[in-house]
Every structure is written in structure tokens, then in C-alpha cells.
Amino acid sequence: xxxxxxxxxxxxxxxxxxxxxxxxxxxxxxxxCPVDCIYPGYHEKKPFMVIxxxxxxxxxxxxxVCPVGAIVAxxxxxxxxxxxxxxxxDSFRGxxxxxxxxxxxxxxxxxxxxxxx
Numbered sequence: 001x002x003x004x005x006x007x008x009x010x011x012x013x014x015x016x017x018x019x020x021x022x023x024x025x026x027x028x029x030x031x032x033c034p035v036d037c038i039y040p041g042y043h044e045k046k047p048f049m050v051i052x053x054x055x056x057x058x059x060x061x062x063x064x065v066c067p068v069g070a071i072v073a074x075x076x077x078x079x080x081x082x083x084x085x086x087x088x089x090d091s092f093r094g095x096x097x098x099x100x101x102x103x104x105x106x107x108x109x110x111x112x113x114x115x116x117x
Contacts, residue, residue: 014053015062018081020070022046023108027100029062029071038062039092043084047098052089053082067103068112 017029017038025047030038037055041048051062051071063071075082103116 014056016072016082018078027098028065032061040098041092050085050088067116069115
């Protein structure tokens with residue numbers, strides 16, 4: 001698969017895991033990622049996942065399975081968390097896998113809602 005490129009600046013556009021994943025860590029995305037570029041860890045002392053922008057191939061698999069919609073398709077949709085994913089991906093790589101939660105289990109955070117019940 002080809003990577004999407006921003007032809008104006010030549011920047012790589014990768015999927016981004018946003019703050020909606022903080023404390024949730026459903027980890028459905030890890031199971032479907034064909035290039036194993038999604039890693040678990042902790043951000044702000046809370047469970048979190050990141051996408052390694054250097055390895056993401058923009059296949060849509062993760063985007064389609066996140067029960068709370070914590071993944072966006074471009075860095076422009078959440079520049080703050082795009083930077084967080086970039087910054088943390090090297091340190092999260094190699095962390096032990098986490099057991100996926102059931103896709104229909106209720107969110108842990110009150111400000112999240114299931115979008116794929």
C-alpha cells in the first residue's frame with residue numbers, strides 16, 4: 001500500500017490516536033493492524049495507545065474498529081495528539097501487549113461513548 005503524502009509540504013500523513021483513548025485502551029486496533037505499528041503505554045499516567053507514524057500505511061483498519069472513535073485519519077485533525085503519537089512511539093515500541101477489551105464494553109470515561117456498539 002502506498003503512503004499518503006502532502007504534496008504541498010511532502011509531509012507523511014499518518015493516522016493518529018487521540019485523547020479519547022486515554023484510560024480506554026480497547027486495543028482492538030492492535031489486532032487488526034497489518035504492520036504492527038500500534039503500541040500500548042502510559043501518557044499522563046494513564047493507559048494509552050500510539051500509532052507510529054513512520055510505520056503506519058494508512059490502511060483504515062484501526063480507524064474502523066475503535067469503539068469510541070479515538071483514531072483520526074490525518075494529523076491535521078488533531079495536531080496536538082499527532083505530535084504526542086510521534087514523540088511517544090519510539091518509547092512505547094516493545095512494550096508488552098495489552099489484552100483487548102470487548103468492543104461493546106462501556107467506556108471507562110464519562111465523556112466517551114460507543115460509536116460501534
